[in-house]
Amino acid sequence: MxxxxxxxxxxxxxxxxxxxxxxxxxxxxxxxxxxxxxxxxxxxxxxxxxxxxxxxxxxxxxxxxxxxxxxxxxxxxxxxxxxxxxxxxxxxxxxxxxxxxxxxxxxxxxxxxxxxxxxxxxxxxxxxxxxxxxxxxRFYEGRAVLGTIAGMMSKSGKGGYVASFPIPEVVMGINAFTLAARKVKPDFQTSVVWVNSWYDPAKESDAAKALMDQGADVITQHTDSPGPLQAAESRGAIAFGQAWDMSKFAPNAHMTAIVxxxxxxxxxxxxxxxxxxxxxxxxxxGMKEDFVEMAPWNPKMPDDVKAAAQKIVDGTVDGSYKVFTGPIKDQSGKDKIAAETVIPDGDLLKMDWYVEGVRS
Missing domain, CATH: 3.40.50.2300 (Response regulator)
Structure with missing residues (x-):
């Protein structure tokens, strides 16, 4: 069942x-x-x-x-x-x-x-x-929740992102994660490692380890194996599942997942x-239509982090929160999206640029 x-x-x-x-x-x-x-x-x-x-x-x-x-x-x-x-x-x-x-x-x-x-x-x-x-x-809606958690829980202010291929869907996710993280920790940085695969447990795990070696204490992924989670578990970092609840693979590291x-x-x-x-x-x-849901919060998450994450979920569902709302700067620090402007779907679906704070 x-x-x-x-x-x-x-x-x-x-x-x-x-x-x-x-x-x-x-x-x-x-x-x-x-x-x-x-x-x-x-x-x-x-x-x-x-x-x-x-x-x-x-x-x-x-x-x-x-x-x-x-x-x-x-x-x-x-x-x-x-x-x-x-x-x-x-x-x-x-x-x-x-x-x-x-x-x-x-x-x-x-x-x-x-x-x-x-x-x-x-x-x-x-x-x-x-x-x-x-x-x-709209996977990116869940990435904004992950970014909020990352920004609140990271001590180093550095996140690691294990990415598959540089297609708009993945770029959207990296940007949404980073924008949300920087809302709560303005100097948050997201470093990206591309593995050029959707599923390669060894490469994904190695990428996560390399990111943690560079100071990341939060790992997220747009690849499909539990490898990055398991690497984070072994290092004491926090991490997030991809597409389904992966908590059984990393009960301490797994804070939640996009389902x-x-x-x-x-x-x-x-x-x-x-x-x-x-x-x-x-x-x-997306979340409103129940295409995207968050896996249960890890009990280890502080109550204020759970509340902040749930606020993003609730705001996304009722339409009051849209992560891609300006002002948004691009990777070079140049103004890209004006204040109060929401990036339209057509532009999201061809997104090929990174927001400020992404190191790709």
């Missing part, structure tokens, strides 16, 4: 409400059963991003029962191998294919054109088609196929 928050279950239809329908015809008529396939960039046992998507797949199977048949392929490389896998899943008679990593975008676009009667959805990308929709999560909720979106998409109403959508949900 997959367990989710009560709030999440109450809002399990939120994904439909978020969907912007893109040009394209609804696919076919009603179906008695849908075959849904999932493509993961990492192993389902990464306990991070791919694990979270697979929890969503299990949630889908649990909610729709014998109306859906699900399959998945794990540890698929971004590139030619992804195209081969996605094409095979379409050839195998799946009604919908969920491609869950940014690097699957071009292969998914190509295969979708070749299989116009199959529905495709791509996570975290921006290219669409007549039978290709996109869906994404990705994909299940309600998967249910909404498959139900639309069953109803004969599926159309390619453009979905970007």
């Amino acid at each position: 997959i367990q989710f928050s009560r709030r999440r279950l109450l809002q399990s239809g939120a994904a439909l409400g978020l969907t912007t329908v893109l040009p394209g015809m609804a696919l076919a008529a009603k179906k008695d059963k849908v075959k849904a396939a999932f493509v993961y960039v990492g192993p389902v046992g990464d306990f991070g991003y791919s694990f979270a998507h697979d929890q969503g797949r299990k949630f889908l199977a649990e909610k729709l029962g014998d109306k859906v048949e699900t399959t998945y392929v794990e540890s698929v490389s971004e590139g030619p191998d992804a195209e081969r896998v996605i094409r095979k899943l379409a050839q195998d008679g799946n009604d919908i294919v969920f491609a869950t990593s940014f690097g699957f975008m071009e292969p998914t676009v190509k295969v979708a054109r070749a299989f116009p009667k199959v529905a495709f959805e791509h996570a975290t990308g921006f290219k669409t088609g007549k039978n290709l929709g996109i869906y994404n999560s 990705d909720h994909w299940g309600p979106h998967y249910v909404a998409s498959v139900q639309a196929l069953l109803d004969g109403t599926w159309k390619p959508g453009d979905v970007w949900g």
